[in-house]
Amino acid sequence: MAKDKKLVRSTNCNGCGICVTVCPTNTKLSKAEDFDIDHAKLAIHVSNGCAVIDYDACIACGICTKNCPVSSLAMVQI
Numbered sequence: 813m814a815k816d817k818k819l820v821r822s823t824n825c826n827g828c829g830i831c832v833t834v835c836p837t838n839t840k841l842s843k844a845e846d847f848d849i850d851h852a853k854l855a856i857h858v859s860n861g862c863a864v865i866d867y868d869a870c871i872a873c874g875i876c877t878k879n880c881p882v883s884s885l886a887m888v889q890i
């Protein structure tokens with residue numbers, strides 16, 4: 813899929829992790845038999861209390877933006 817949008821996170825993020833659980837890329841990875849949360853290439857994960865986006869893995873679907881309780885995530889045109 814050609815990406816004409818990208819996910820951005822604001823400083824509102826409180827590290828709740830909801831985005832990590834609703835992300836379809838993460839869900840797909842977690843179903844793999846050899847899934848290892850410490851080494852999987854998650855599209856988004858929480859580190860040091862803040863969501864971190866992996867732009868190689870993120871497919872820019874925008875689902876996480878609709879589930880963030882503090883509206884920290886948004887899609888922007890690139």
Ligand code: SF4
Nearest residue numbers: 825826828829831880
């Ligand atoms: S971006 Fe939103 S949903 Fe994700 S960890 Fe931060 S506050 Fe939670």
Ligand code: SF4
Nearest residue numbers: 835870871873874876
């Ligand atoms: S935009 Fe989609 S693929 Fe990227 S982190 Fe959010 S839910 Fe996952």
